Amino acid sequence: MSSNNPNKETILLIEGAGCASCVGKIEGALSEVSGVKTASMNFAQRTVLVTGNANEDELLGAIGSVGYQASLVKQNDTELLDEKEKSEAAYYKRLMKEMTIALALGIPLMLYGLFIGEMTVTTNPERISWLVVGLLTLGIMYFSGRHFYIGAWKSFLNHSANMDTLIALGTGTAWIYSMVVVFAPDAVPLMARHVYFEATAMIIGLIDLGLALEIKARGRTSEAIKRLIGLQPKNARVLRDGEELDIPIEDVVLEDLLRIRPGEKIPVDGVVVEGNTSVDESMLTGEPMPVKKISGDEVVAGSINKSGSVIFKATRVGKDTALAQIIEMVKRAQNSKPSIGRLADVISGYFVPVVMIIAILSALAWLNFGPAPALAFAIVSATTVLIIACPCALGLATPMSVMVGVGKAAEAGVLIRNGEALQTASKISAMILDKTGTITEGSPKVTEIQVTGDYKEEEILSLAASLESGSEHPLALAIVESAQERGLVLSKVANFEAIAGHGVEGSIDSNSILFGNEKLMDERSVSIEHYIASAQRVASEAKTPMYLAINGELAAIISVSDPIKNDSVEAIKRLQANGIRVVMLTGDNRATAQAVAEKVGISEFFAEVLPEDKSIKVEELQAQGEIVGMTGDGINDAPALAQANVGFAIGTGTDVAIESADITLMRGSLHGLADAIAISKATLRNIKQNLFGAFIYNVAGVPFAAGVLYPFFGLLLSPVIAGAAMAFSSLTVVSNANRLRLFKASDH
């Protein structure tokens, strides 16, 4: 929101306002401040809501000038959530009250009609008593059902129609017909002099009940996001000017030093500067084991400090913390709709007027062809058609499941960008896994140096490390680290050049040095044939051999090994068990790739793929008709992630901002991938159940209500049953979506 927003809202908390007459004074003072549009005080809460683009200090000053103290109320997610829950709870209470009153009239009336007497009007005393009942029903319509009639009327004026329209028309028709019977029985054939006040009261009561239960059930669909929001502590302990202060987390600024004791939640993102501890990040990443943190390590808001007391420096606060971004992303994704829901949207757009037309047609059919009393049948069938139809269930089918599914995924450390990604992930038939950092740890180590001639290991390593010191390639890092461990001194490099997918070259002390893979040696005609066998042996152990040539002569083979993550094999098995074709992709040489692939049980792999060609491999699989998922670390494989039907980025726990990925796995494990696919499949299945249920319900319910079964079986649905069916059909959809919460991704 921009600061010159004319509708900006500021909430002020007033102290010392003890009487209701203060309200006028305070509001008056505020409305004189320039920029203020409206100021309205909630005396019960002692807060004022100011709209308009006014300076906050001036607002505080204005309140001070009339003798009160005020402070700004900053709203965070937690408060917004509290408020939402409060207003929902109030709405629930109101609906339950309305429901009780409506059913208090409806149930006795219905029981009377079923077991005691006829609900017909024949004599004058009957007319009078039914008139009283009719007026009571009118009272119910006003007290318990007013919102339906107002909503129906407003949307009618707007040329649109909704649930309210159907309910208002249905209950209204029943009531008006009954009143006609009461006031002018002679206008109605003798056999049709039946009143339906019980239907009106029961329908209103049942639908209020359905709405109330739906609100409760809806609350549960957002439990995951509530849990995430609940991870944010309210206060933080900062060290300022040598003092420890407890302050609200909104007031923590960058570079603040914060102290965390064992058992406390970490309030903002930061870097440890003193002490060491282990931190439980499972709520964020799904990673069950506590993570060790020492000076220099990052900590993230929302994780729980387990063992030690540490001081850390705030690096991201407020809306920038990883947790805040996760919450924002999950919220957004939960509200977005996959394309599977589009058809339902189109249908529900036309639904209500179509139902109104069916109701009229059904009434006409009864009047024209129905048995006596045709008029009563016509009224009952029209009312029942209007009441039974439920576009809400159709409209709710998709969003409710997406809400639960995305939340469920977030709990497992899987962030799904939007509903579409969720839907496509459920259809993935082939999964490409990048080797380095995805299947393997991504932190290779030098394991062996074989030298030729008189060269010494140290000398070679120093040359290689000098050359690689500017590179960010994981293999380069391994070389440099190894040199540092041995305390080697690095030399200056001239004419440095990185050759993508091949290696590096440069000159050191007027010697020209080449360092890279077999391809590079081939291209520069460095003879390696005597060493092929030993290189192959290295590769067959799933290590990567790298060649170093000095002045065109091979000087050494340095083997680097990147350990396979300990759960990669299991996770890949899970994917394959789900019928997914798993393909490995790597820039590494063929022999190493083959060895790694064999170790993890992958039969298909692409080796020696240049970074820019990764997306071509994705295209190739797509051309074979596969729905391709691509998993990488999101750094150098962004184009491939974007090309894939679903791009998965393997995060390092806190890197949420991986923009090119449709799905981000917060923990490094490939199990996240299998979880993501299992959850998306379960969610899509749930959506389909919901859509099918809602669709069949309406397709079968409406003709049934219109009386198609009457000619064959003599069956005609009562409007009260229709009301109950309608009220519970949306509840069923929400409850079915809630069933997803019990889904265990790890079992699939």
Place this chain on the structure above:
Amino acid sequence: MLVINILGFALISLIVWWFWLYKPRGGVVAKGTVPITVNNGVYTPAQVRVMAGEKVTLSFLRKDNSPCSSIVQFNNLEISEELPLNKTKEISLESLKPGTYPFSCQMQMYRGELIVEGKDDE
């Protein structure tokens, strides 16, 4: 009976006309920030007209308690936002191409449209 049938079909025609065929002209021609109230099952105004290429901010104020109204979505813009009760929520849209952008609640019961008009219209 004939009269009743004719009345019935007339009613059907009215429904078709009122809900589908009738295209209201007008709506609110707007610039800058457009306040939209969400209450009683409708967006007021339900139709907002803006000129193409101009930035427009729709400021939704939800007064309606029903959970259905709590989300507004623009399906062809892939926007979906939660509307807090009794608070404004702003949705800013920039440089839209001419066309009609419907917005609705999740169940398609609340409906409105943002009409973006080309420069040389009117």
